[in-house]
Structures are given as structure tokens and as C-alpha cells.
Amino acid sequence: MAPSELAPVKLSVSGLTKYFGDLEVLRDVSTDVRRGEFISIVGPSGCGKTTFLRIIGGLEQSESGEARLDERKISGPGKDRGFVFQQDNLLPWRTVRSNTEIGPEINGEKGPEQHHRIARLLKLVGLGGFEEYYPRQLSGGMRQRVNLARALAVDPDLLLMDEPFSALDAQTREIMQTELMRIWEEGRKTVLFVTHQIDEAVYLSDRVLVFARRPGRIQEVVEIDLPRPRPLSIKRTPHFVAYVDHIWKLIEDDVRASVMEEHA
Numbered sequence: 554m555a556p557s558e559l560a561p562v563k564l565s566v567s568g569l570t571k572y573f574g575d576l577e578v579l580r581d582v583s584t585d586v587r588r589g590e591f592i593s594i595v596g597p598s599g600c601g602k603t604t605f606l607r608i609i610g611g612l613e614q615s616e617s618g619e620a621r622l623d624e625r626k627i628s629g630p631g632k633d634r635g636f637v638f639q640q641d642n643l644l645p646w647r648t649v650r651s652n653t654e655i656g657p658e659i660n661g662e663k664g665p666e667q668h669h670r671i672a673r674l675l676k677l678v679g680l681g682g683f684e685e686y687y688p689r690q691l692s693g694g695m696r697q698r699v700n701l702a703r704a705l706a707v708d709p710d711l712l713l714m715d716e717p718f719s720a721l722d723a724q725t726r727e728i729m730q731t732e733l734m735r736i737w738e739e740g741r742k743t744v745l746f747v748t749h750q751i752d753e754a755v756y757l758s759d760r761v762l763v764f765a766r767r768p769g770r771i772q773e774v775v776e777i778d779l780p781r782p783r784p785l786s787i788k789r790t791p792h793f794v795a796y797v798d799h800i801w802k803l804i805e806d807d808v809r810a811s812v813m814e815e816h817a
């Protein structure tokens with residue numbers, strides 16, 4: 554039995570509805586996420602994935618429904634949640650180490666113990682030896698590693714990742730997927746991961762939430778029953794490909810509609 558089947562509910566979302574003006578962006582979204590689960594969210598552009606993540610992050614309010622983290626209602630941002638965005642937002646005048654320390658600094662944590670913890674974290678994300686580099690001296694993949702280290706530095710219970718690898722080339726992206734798996738298997742954070750890439754969602758996840766658009770809602774929850782650890786070669790197995798095909802079929806019509814709309 555997978556550990557996630559035994560773990561208690563970490564995040565509970567019920568009946569979440571969100572409007573921007575007259576636009577109904579999310580309708581009645583409900584789901585439970587267990588501690589240590591890796592959950593991906595896929596769906597066509599504009600279906601409300603980022604909005605959903607921002608509500609969980611406490612950066613946006615919903616009109617009705619609620620999200621609870623460890624049974625406490627989410628009403629604003631908190632250090633129990635870490636965000637990794639699509640674009641890195643590193644401060645150019647700070648080194649890798651100093652960028653990673655921002656969160657702990659804000660929380661008033663410093664000293665030798667903290668210093669060692671950050672050093673360990675930077676090693677964990679594969680940046681050992683680059684601590685004193687500045688963002689401009691790093692590749693895109695390395696910058697996203699710093700972003701990830703920065704989110705992990707506050708030791709959040711819940712990691713919210715919004716298309717964190719979409720700016721990377723295909724090879725770097727695959728490496729980052731395996732790295733993220735390794736890091737997740739070590740620390741077993743609860744993760745909500747938004748992506749447009751279905752194979753990325755299947756590769757990483759315990760479950761994939763497939764969103765439909767207009768208004769955004771959960772169309773299907775796909776349980777990914779693949780053994781871990783997962784080598785990249787698993788992507789070529791029939792079982793894996795069947796998951797990707799299934800999810801693609803669920804969203805294909807919506808994706809076509811959203812692309813047509815964008816070009817109208």
C-alpha cells in the first residue's frame with residue numbers, strides 16, 4: 554500500500570467558486586489531498602489553474618467554499634506554503650545563497666545552524682559550489698533550482714508549483730523532473746504542481762486533477778498507479794502512454810476551443 558493511502562488529509566478543498574467580475578473562473582471545486590501526496594493539475598489555458606493555486610496560497614479569495622490546511626481555514630499567505638512560479642523572480646543583486654535565504658531572513662531565522670541548513674538545501678537541489686554566484690551567471694535550469702531551494706528554505710508543508718519548468722528546454726526539463734522526484738522522495742512534502750505537459754504530470758504524480766474550462770472545474774481525477782522510483786524510461790512503457798492518452802482525450806476538445814479563442 555502506498556504511504557499516501559495511509560496519510561491523513563493535509564489539504565481539504567470544498568465547493569470553491571471564484572469570479573473575476575462577471576467571469577466565473579472556478580465552479581464548485583472540491584478535493585482532498587493527503588500528506589505527502591504529489592498532485593498535478595492539468596487543463597486548457599484559462600481554466601483557472603493559477604487562480605486555484607493562488608487561492609490555496611492565500612493570495613486570492615474565493616466567493617464561496619473554502620480550503621483548509623491541517624483543518625485550519627486558509628485566509629491569507631503563510632509560511633506553511635511555498636510557491637514556485639513559472640518565471641524565476643530572483644533578486645539580481647543577491648547571490649544564490651542570499652536569494653535562498655530570503656524566506657528564513659523574513660522569518661527572523663539566522664545563525665550558523667541556518668547557514669548549514671541552506672548549504673545542505675543548495676546541495677540537495679544540485680547547486681553545491683554555486684552558492685556565491687549571481688543569477689546572471691546561471692542557466693535557466695539553475696535559476697529554477699534556486700527558486701525551488703528558496704521555496705524549500707522555509708520548510709513549507711505544502712509546495713505550490715505553477716508551471717515551474719515551462720521556460721526550460723526539453724532536456725533540462727526532464728532532468729529537473731527527475732531531480733524534483735528525488736527531492737520529493739527525500740522530504741515527502743505535499744505538492745500541488747500545475748503543468749501543461751501531460752507526460753510531466755503523469756511522470757511526477759500520485760494523482761492528476763484534470764480541469765475543464767468555462768467555468769473551471771475538476772473533470773476527472775486520474776490515479777497514477779505506476780511504481781516508484783520512476784526512471785525516465787517509464788515514459789515509453791504502454792502503461793504510461795495509456796495514462797497520457799487518456800488525459801489528453803479528456804482535455805483535447807477544451808484545449809482546441811481555448812486555442813481557437815486565443816486566435817479569434
Ligand SMILES: Nc1ncnc2c1ncn2[C@@H]1O[C@H](COP(=O)(O)OP(=O)(O)OP(=O)(O)O)[C@@H](O)[C@H]1O
Nearest residue numbers: 573574576578596597598599600601602603604605
Ligand atoms: N486578476 C484577474 N482579474 C481578472 N481576471 C483574471 C485575473 N486573473 C485571472 N483572470 C481570468 O481568470 C481566468 C483563469 O485564469 P488563470 O490564470 O487561473 O488560468 P490558467 O488555467 O492558469 O491559464 P494558463 O494555463 O494560461 O496559465 C482567465 O480567463 C483569466 O483571464
Ligand SMILES: [Mg+2]
Nearest residue numbers: 602603604715
Ligand atoms: Mg496559469
